Amino acid sequence: MHTILILGGGKSSTFLIDYLADSCTSKNRNLILADLDVQMASLKLKNRPGTKAVSLNSEDSEQRRKLIEKADVVISMLPAFMHPTVAKDCLELGKHFFSASYESEEMRKMKSEIESKGLFFLNECGLDPGIDHMSAMRIIDRAKAENEEILSFKSFCGGLLAPQSENNPWKYKFTWNPRNVVLAGQGTSRYIEHGDLKFVPYHQLFRRLETVHFDGLGDFDGYPNRDSLSYRQVYGLEKIPTMLRGTLRRAGYCKAWDIFVQLGMTDDSFRMEMPEGSTLREFLNAFLPYDPTLSVEEKLSGIIPDLDFPSFEKLQWLGFFSTRKLPITTGSPAAILQAILEKDWALEVDDKDMIVMQHLFEIKGKEGIRKTTSSLVSFGEDSTYTAMAKTVGLPLAIAVDLFLEGKIKLKGLHLPVVPQLYNPILDELEKYGISFSEKEETRN
Amino acid sequence: MHTILILGGGKSSTFLIDYLADSCTSKNRNLILADLDVQMASLKLKNRPGTKAVSLNSEDSEQRRKLIEKADVVISMLPAFMHPTVAKDCLELGKHFFSASYESEEMRKMKSEIESKGLFFLNECGLDPGIDHMSAMRIIDRAKAENEEILSFKSFCGGLLAPQSENNPWKYKFTWNPRNVVLAGQGTSRYIEHGDLKFVPYHQLFRRLETVHFDGLGDFDGYPNRDSLSYRQVYGLEKIPTMLRGTLRRAGYCKAWDIFVQLGMTDDSFRMEMPEGSTLREFLNAFLPYDPTLSVEEKLSGIIPDLDFPSFEKLQWLGFFSTRKLPITTGSPAAILQAILEKDWALEVDDKDMIVMQHLFEIKGKEGIRKTTSSLVSFGEDSTYTAMAKTVGLPLAIAVDLFLEGKIKLKGLHLPVVPQLYNPILDELEKYGISFSEKEETRN
Numbered sequence: 001m002h003t004i005l006i007l008g009g010g011k012s013s014t015f016l017i018d019y020l021a022d023s024c025t026s027k028n029r030n031l032i033l034a035d036l037d038v039q040m041a042s043l044k045l046k047n048r049p050g051t052k053a054v055s056l057n058s059e060d061s062e063q064r065r066k067l068i069e070k071a072d073v074v075i076s077m078l079p080a081f082m083h084p085t086v087a088k089d090c091l092e093l094g095k096h097f098f099s100a101s102y103e104s105e106e107m108r109k110m111k112s113e114i115e116s117k118g119l120f121f122l123n124e125c126g127l128d129p130g131i132d133h134m135s136a137m138r139i140i141d142r143a144k145a146e147n148e149e150i151l152s153f154k155s156f157c158g159g160l161l162a163p164q165s166e167n168n169p170w171k172y173k174f175t176w177n178p179r180n181v182v183l184a185g186q187g188t189s190r191y192i193e194h195g196d197l198k199f200v201p202y203h204q205l206f207r208r209l210e211t212v213h214f215d216g217l218g219d220f221d222g223y224p225n226r227d228s229l230s231y232r233q234v235y236g237l238e239k240i241p242t243m244l245r246g247t248l249r250r251a252g253y254c255k256a257w258d259i260f261v262q263l264g265m266t267d268d269s270f271r272m273e274m275p276e277g278s279t280l281r282e283f284l285n286a287f288l289p290y291d292p293t294l295s296v297e298e299k300l301s302g303i304i305p306d307l308d309f310p311s312f313e314k315l316q317w318l319g320f321f322s323t324r325k326l327p328i329t330t331g332s333p334a335a336i337l338q339a340i341l342e343k344d345w346a347l348e349v350d351d352k353d354m355i356v357m358q359h360l361f362e363i364k365g366k367e368g369i370r371k372t373t374s375s376l377v378s379f380g381e382d383s384t385y386t387a388m389a390k391t392v393g394l395p396l397a398i399a400v401d402l403f404l405e406g407k408i409k410l411k412g413l414h415l416p417v418v419p420q421l422y423n424p425i426l427d428e429l430e431k432y433g434i435s436f437s438e439k440e441e442t443r444n
Numbered sequence: 445m446h447t448i449l450i451l452g453g454g455k456s457s458t459f460l461i462d463y464l465a466d467s468c469t470s471k472n473r474n475l476i477l478a479d480l481d482v483q484m485a486s487l488k489l490k491n492r493p494g495t496k497a498v499s500l501n502s503e504d505s506e507q508r509r510k511l512i513e514k515a516d517v518v519i520s521m522l523p524a525f526m527h528p529t530v531a532k533d534c535l536e537l538g539k540h541f542f543s544a545s546y547e548s549e550e551m552r553k554m555k556s557e558i559e560s561k562g563l564f565f566l567n568e569c570g571l572d573p574g575i576d577h578m579s580a581m582r583i584i585d586r587a588k589a590e591n592e593e594i595l596s597f598k599s600f601c602g603g604l605l606a607p608q609s610e611n612n613p614w615k616y617k618f619t620w621n622p623r624n625v626v627l628a629g630q631g632t633s634r635y636i637e638h639g640d641l642k643f644v645p646y647h648q649l650f651r652r653l654e655t656v657h658f659d660g661l662g663d664f665d666g667y668p669n670r671d672s673l674s675y676r677q678v679y680g681l682e683k684i685p686t687m688l689r690g691t692l693r694r695a696g697y698c699k700a701w702d703i704f705v706q707l708g709m710t711d712d713s714f715r716m717e718m719p720e721g722s723t724l725r726e727f728l729n730a731f732l733p734y735d736p737t738l739s740v741e742e743k744l745s746g747i748i749p750d751l752d753f754p755s756f757e758k759l760q761w762l763g764f765f766s767t768r769k770l771p772i773t774t775g776s777p778a779a780i781l782q783a784i785l786e787k788d789w790a791l792e793v794d795d796k797d798m799i800v801m802q803h804l805f806e807i808k809g810k811e812g813i814r815k816t817t818s819s820l821v822s823f824g825e826d827s828t829y830t831a832m833a834k835t836v837g838l839p840l841a842i843a844v845d846l847f848l849e850g851k852i853k854l855k856g857l858h859l860p861v862v863p864q865l866y867n868p869i870l871d872e873l874e875k876y877g878i879s880f881s882e883k884e885e886t887r888n
Contacts, residue, residue, distance in 0.1 A: 188711055193734035199716065199777065200731075201708025203647040204747070208733060264645030267632055272643065287644075289652060290637035303648070305749065333643070 002029045002404050003070055007058060007086060008077030009035040009044055012100075012126075012176070014385060016075070016393030017044050020400065024050030029404065034058075034067055058082055065089050073098060073400055083107070087121065094119065096403065100126025100396050103415060115412040124415045125399050126392040127355060128157040131376070131429070132245075133234075133415060134395070134422035135436050136359050139374060140235055141419060143363050150240055151369065152362035156212050156222040158248025159388050162352035162379050163217065169314045171250035173345045175353040175380075175388045182266055182338045184247065191228040191244040200224055206258035212248060212358055214375055220356065221254040222246040234417060248356055256314040259304055260337060263287035268334040279323045283336065284315075297321060318344055353380040355387040357436075371441045378434055391434060398428045446473045446848050447514055451502055451530060452521030453479040453488055456544075456570075456620070458829060460519070460837030461488050464844065468494030473848065478502075478511055502526055509533050517542060517844055527551070531565060538563065540847065544570025544840050547859060559856040568859045569843050571799060571835040572601040575820070575873070576689075577678075577859060578839070578866035579880050580803050583818060584679055585863060587807050594684055595813065596806035600656050600666040602692025603832050606796035606823050607661065613758045615694035617789045619797040619824075619832045626710055626782045628691065635672040635688040644668055650702035656692060656802055658819055664800065665698040666690040678861060692800055700758040703748055704781060707731035712778040723767045727780060728759075741765060762788055797824040799831040801880075815885045822878055835878060842872045 004020055006013060017033060024031050025048075034056035035041040041053035058064055058078050068074055068089050073096040076086045083099050084106035090097040091110055096119055103123040114121050124130055132155055143150055159175045174181060189200040189208075200208050205223055212222040228245040232238050249257070260266050264287050274283060281296055288299040301307050315321065318340060327339040347353070357376040362369055380386035399416065402408050402424055409420070416422050429435065448464055450457060461477060468475050469492075478500035479485040485497035502508055502522050512518055512533050517540040520530045527543050528550035534541040535554055540563055547567040558565050568574055576599055587594055603619045618625060633644040633652075644652050649667055656666045672689045676682050693701070704710050708731050718727060725740055732743040745751050759765065762784060771783040791797070801820040806813055824831035843860065846852050846868055853864070860866050873879065 188708060188714055190714075194736070196734055197716075197718070197730050198732075198734065199708055199711075201647075201706075201711055203645075204706070204708065262645075262648070264632055264643055264648065267643075267645055270632055270634075272641075274641070286641050288642075290640055290642065292638070 002072045003032065004029060004073050004075065004400060004404075005032045005034065005067055005071035006075045006077060007034050007056070007064075007067075007082075009033050009037070009041040009053075010077065011384075011386070012389050012392045013077045014044065014389040014393065016077070016389075016397045019394060019397035021045055021048045021051045023401070024048060027401075027404070032067065032071065058086075061085075061089075065093065068093050068095055071095055073403065075099070075396060075400060076101075080104075083123075090121070091117065091119065097121040098125065098396055098400055098403075099123050100130055100392050102129060103413070107413065111413045118411050120403060120408065120411055121413045122399055122403075122416065122421075123413075125396050125421075125425075127159075127388070127395070128357070130395045130416065131391060131426075131434070132157055132357060132359075133417050134426050135357075135374060135376070136235065137417045137419075137422050138426065139359065139361060139372060140237065143361075143365075144236075146365065148366075149364040150237055150361060151364055152242035152360070153235075153237065153240060154210070154222075154242070154244045154246065154360045155358070156210075156220070156246040156248045156360075157357040158220065158355070160220075160248065160250060160354050160356060162354040162387075165348075165351040165353070166250070168344070169310070169317045170253055170256065170345070172253055173347050173351065173353075174342070175347060175386055178338050178342055178345070179334075182334050182341070183268055185223065185225070186266070186268075187226070189224040189226055189228075191224050192232075192240070193242050193244065195241045197229070198224075203261055206254040206261055209254055210246065211251070212246075214356055214358065214377060217356065217377065219251040220248040221251055222248050223254055234415065242362070248358075252310050252314075255308070256311040259300075259307070259311060259315065262304060265333045265337050268332045270332060271330065272333055272336065274326060274329040274336070276329055278326050278329055280319045280326060280340065281321055281323060283326055284320045287333075347383040347386075349383050351383050353383075353386045353388055354378065355391045359436075365442075367442055369443045371443075373439045373441075374436045375439075376434065376436045390432070394429060394432055394434065395425055398425045402428075446516045448473060448475045448517055448519065448844060448848075449511055449515035450475065450477045450519045450521060451500070451508075451511075451526075453477050453481075453485040453497075454521065455828075455830070456833050456836045457521045458488065458833040458837065460521070460833075460841045463838060463841035465489055465492045465495050467845070468492060471845075471848070476511065476515065502530075505529075505533075509537065512537050512539055515539055517847065519543070519840060519844060520545075524548075527567075534565070535561065535563065541565040542569065542840055542844055542847075543567050544574055544836050546573060547857070551857065555857045562855050564847060564852065564855055565857045566843055566847075566860065566865075567857075569840050569865075569869075570837070571603075571832070571839070572801070574839045574860065575835060575870075575878070576601055576801060576803075577861050578870050579801075579818060579820070581679065581861045581863075581866055582870060583803065583805060583816060584681065587805075587809075588680075590809065592810075593808040594681060594805060595808055596686035596804070597679075597681065597684060598654070598666075598686070598688045598690065598804045599802070600654075600664070600690040600692045600804075601801040602664065602799070604664075604692065604694060604798050604800060606798040606831075609792075609795040609797070610694070612788070613754070613761045614697055614700065614789070616697055617791050617795065617797075618786070619791060619830055622782050622786055622789070623778075626778050626785065627712060629667065629669070630710070630712075631670070633668040633670055633672075635668050636676075636684070637686050637688065639685045641673070642668075647705055650698040650705055653698055654690065655695070656690075658800055658802065658821060661800065661821065663695040664692040665695050666692050667698055678859065686806070692802075696754050696758075699752070700755040703744075703751070703755060703759065706748060709777045709781050712776045714776060715774065716777055716780065718770060718773040718780070720773055722770050722773055724763045724770060724784065725765055725767060727770055728764045731777075791827040791830075793827050795827050797827075797830045797832055798822065799835045803880075809886075811886055813887045815887075817883045817885075818880045819883075820878065820880045834876070838873060838876055838878065839869055842869045846872075 038055035482499035
């Protein structure tokens with residue numbers, strides 16, 4: 001009898017919990033769900049046999065290790081900074097470890113020890129990273145098997161609103177961690193195009209856009225996401241001339257968001273203290289030059305020479321030109337901006353979210369250069385059963401299930417980039433409506 | 445008999461060494477100059493009686509502490525990160541401490557212990573910070589004594605080239621630490637104007653310019669420097685409506701430098717690996733979008749819509765549009781840029797540098813609002829006896845001399861913002877030709 005421990009029962013865990021809890025009886029398993037909010041955890045388990053909710057402050061190492069000791073496999077849905085700590089516990093206590101987050105440098109340092117102890121540690125098995133790797137590797141491995149050359153691989157993903165819920169000018173609401181959305185893209189993004197290395201500083205990022213089209217949904221903005229170069233090795237495409245991973249927003253979002261970036265309003269490195277009772281207009285003015293002869297609107301146009309009406313309207317809708325009061329007056333600019341957005345970009349109960357992902361390949365085969373476009377669209381059911389929770393949680397749940405069934409024979413530290421992992425996971429996801437549609441076009 | 449220890453005998457120490465070494469006999473003092481390069485240190489001491497050069501790796505704490513133990517006062521001319529370490533040694537060994545660098549948070553933590561041990565620690569007693577504080581405080585204290593209200597204080601400083609040495613399109617060469625010049629302004633600059641707090645992110649900094657004029661020298665660009673807000677307290681101007689500290693460059697420099705900033709070429713946060721043999725043109729292209737139909741020049745114009753000929757010419761002069769090879773191909777973008785500039789912005793032997801500083805005050809007195817402009821211009825003699833070394837080193841040397849003469853009665857942690865310090869130091873500086881000229885203009 002196996003025991004599964006899920007650490008963290010927040011928004012992203014809904015489908016993960018359901019998938020694993022539903023089969024506890026039939027598969028003769030126990031499931032422990034540990035969260036700071038034990039009541040919420042208990043509600044999510046719905047009294048299913050074999051399941052139990054426990055209260056856990058995950059930073060309390062004694063309490064955490066006691067729980068881990070009881071488990072066979074541990075799934076960490078905690079904030080990313082906690083993963084290495086949990087992984088270290090698992091390593092010491094001889095437990096298998098699963099997460100949907102990026103494999104960190106600290107995790108890599110444990111690699112040989114994980115192997116020597118015969119454990120299985122799987123990271124990046126959610127949506128992005130996760131489904132992106134698996135679906136891409138299936139195409140890449142197929143091409144390699146045919147001795148074809150992959151000339152270009154661009155991959156985009158976005159967590160957005162279903163069209164019927166796009167009822168604000170941004171066509172955006174928070175479907176995951178608001179802080180991550182506000183800070184998205186900070187640092188320098190890197191990719192390669194036709195053999196040229198490309199480096200994009202944060203303040204150019206939301207201008208370095210590609211238009212990405214989905215049939216039936218229309219156009220999206222895609223901007224380069226972090227370090228695409230490092231994925232050449234992960235995907236076994238060391239010599240590929242073009243490789244770019246990007247993030248999707250609805251067309252027009254990036255141009256407006258770039259205004260916040262240009263102003264310095266997404267800066268998280270210092271603490272501002274605006275006078276009590278300050279307005280959004282005054283907050284905006286703090287990032288504009290002093291000029292008593294010009295209005296805030298005129299000064300903004302001076303800083304953003306290509307300010308257009310669709311972008312202006314997005315700021316106006318948030319109240320930046322009005323006397324609306326700031327929800328908080330101290331904190332980093334990013335924290336104040338986040339507090340503003342959390343009011344206006346909150347998902348309403350019956351809002352539906354949407355996940356869009358698209359891989360664009362150029363592959364040189366016997367018949368010429370083939371363009372393969374592989375697209376995933378997944379809709380949420382409501383503001384709890386979101387497409388985000390589904391696409392992040394199901395791959396992880398499936399991986400754990402397969403592992404406990406003995407269908408994964410791997411040991412050591414892994415990403416889901418090998419057929420033994422991606423084939424059964426993608427096949428099972430298809431039963432839940434998570435599947436890619438492929439289009440091909442060949443030039444001779 | 446007192447012993448003075450100078451840690452670091454580099455470029456900025458020339459005048460400091462001469463001032464203190466010249467009077468060792470007449471004032472019955474010893475001077476130890478410690479540097480990694482003991483031969484250079486020895487040359488700078490010129491065999492003056494009472495002086496001695498010793499070899500020191502300043503990060504070797506045993507060796508460093510042995511030397512400090514022999515001294516009565518210690519002057520740290522080491523890189524800024526070493527000051528807290530040296531100050532801690534001085535605190536433990538009961539020695540007085542002097543530096544021309546910013547008072548750090550770590551230094552502030554030692555405040556009460558410095559006092560209780562009856563020691564004197566003086567920071568920010570160079571040029572900027574240093575002469576700026578002293579000359580400003582003399583004007584501020586004078587106004588306060590007359591019960592006048594200071595409405596506005598803007599202060600600018602620059603280490604530049606004397607006009608006869610401005611023989612490149614940038615009108616700039618390195619007269620101090622090149623790395624600091626390349627990274628200058630990173631982070632968010634802060635100031636207050638007419639009661640409005642202003643925050644300027646790095647990528648807007650070189651566009652937030654004021655023109656500053658010096659009689660006989662012409663116009664300069666002034667851009668906001670770091671956190672001007674914190675100086676309201678230092679200067680006792682907590683309620684001042686306008687306060688800005690800025691850095692000066694020759695007119696036109698900032699617009700061209702901003703191109704590097706916009707491209708991301710001053711980023712020091714990650715390591716690039718350009719192919720061996722890459723050219724400056726290819727380095728520039730790495731920060732531009734891919735477009736096979738456009739030249740590097742055309743793509744640059746796309747990113748920098750207001751690119752004008754004076755700016756284009758500055759980049760061209762450095763070889764950015766040519767097949768000139770990169771001096772190094774790996775390192776952060778900032779490190780590669782620095783390596784390029786170090787070749788072309790090196791001071792030639794007979795080049796003369798220039799220090800310019802200007803305080804602009806608006807003071808409400810009995811007769812109305814008075815504009816006081818106080819300006820300092822100081823020229824170097826050659827590439828060794830620079831105006832930079834003179835204005836950084838002399839205030840510090842004078843402070844040490846006054847202290848050993850018993851003319852400074854203060855104990856504890858200090859900046860040179862009190863009359864007991866700034867009056868005698870400014871008076872002595874005047875004998876060396878370092879003096880401000882004042883202009884006044886009154887509106888009724």
